[in-house]
Amino acid sequence: MIAGLDQEQQRAAQAVRGPVCILAGAGTGKTRTITHRIAHAVASGQVVAGQVLAVTFTARAAGELRSRLRQLGADGVSARTFHAAALAQLKYFAPRVLGGPIPPLVENKARLVAAAASAVGGHPDRALVRDLAGEIEWAKTSLIAPEDYRERAAAADRHAPLEFAKVASAYARYEQAKSDQGALDFEDLLLVTAYSLESHRDVCDEVRARYRYFVVDEYQDVNPLQQRLLDVWL
Numbered sequence: 001m002i003a004g005l006d007q008e009q010q011r012a013a014q015a016v017r018g019p020v021c022i023l024a025g026a027g028t029g030k031t032r033t034i035t036h037r038i039a040h041a042v043a044s045g046q047v048v049a050g051q052v053l054a055v056t057f058t059a060r061a062a063g064e065l066r067s068r069l070r071q072l073g074a075d076g077v078s079a080r081t082f083h084a085a086a087l088a089q090l091k092y093f094a095p096r097v098l099g100g101p102i103p104p105l106v107e108n109k110a111r112l113v114a115a116a117a118s119a120v121g122g123h124p125d126r127a128l129v130r131d132l133a134g135e136i137e138w139a140k141t142s143l144i145a146p147e148d149y150r151e152r153a154a155a156a157d158r159h160a161p162l163e164f165a166k167v168a169s170a171y172a173r174y175e176q177a178k179s180d181q182g183a184l185d186f187e188d189l190l191l192v193t194a195y196s197l198e199s200h201r202d203v204c205d206e207v208r209a210r211y212r213y214f215v216v217d218e219y220q221d222v223n224p225l226q227q228r229l230l231d232v233w234l
């Protein structure tokens, strides 16, 4: 199984138990090492394939992981993006934690952001809508609420598309409009999943029993929102 790895990669792949961090440059075989590590753990009977969750950032990377794992004979391992993993879990336990199905995804996010931009005096052209949406995403993935945005954005020296006070106000309006629609955006999906697991011990125990072995490719890119989800999973 690990014959296709060099010596250092083999050492990393054979370290099955306990936390392992693989630090190496671009294109040096990190993903190759983690897929072999998973396959080795499964093939050697140390880990049950169905209890492994490999997480990545893009659907493409998740697909790549899945096909590499399949080639290595590690069928039954879940390889998903953070969003897909959160969505699948939330769907499953939504009746218990939300009292019904998952609210729909926000239909026209750009329109909500544009309306919020106009309301704070911005001219909602495409560039502003894109940049403001990006800034709101930054705040949400950094776990920063609208009322804290001003201070935190200043501390982080953000290059925001509008004055911080205006972004904060637009962010609050966007959240309100979304909540009036009864809809969630992508970041809410992760937030609601993390919050649900944090506040429902039984559900959290079930998820933790289901997945016992986590692997994150490109961990350096994990944002605080994704880290919060990882923390509850672990």
Ligand SMILES: Nc1ncnc2c1ncn2[C@@H]1O[C@H](COP(=O)(O)OP(=O)(O)OP(=O)(O)O)[C@@H](O)[C@H]1O
Pocket: 004, 005, 006, 009, 024, 025, 026, 027, 028, 029, 030, 031, 032, 033
């Ligand atoms: N020991 C090895 N033997 C043969 N090929 C290898 C070995 N290590 C890495 N490679 C090849 O090098 C290429 C890069 O590997 P991989 O994608 O795993 O690197 P990475 O560190 O994850 O890259 P990135 O920084 O782009 O994520 C792949 O084609 C992989 O198969």
Ligand SMILES: [Mg+2]
Pocket: 030, 031, 032, 217
């Ligand atoms: Mg890689």
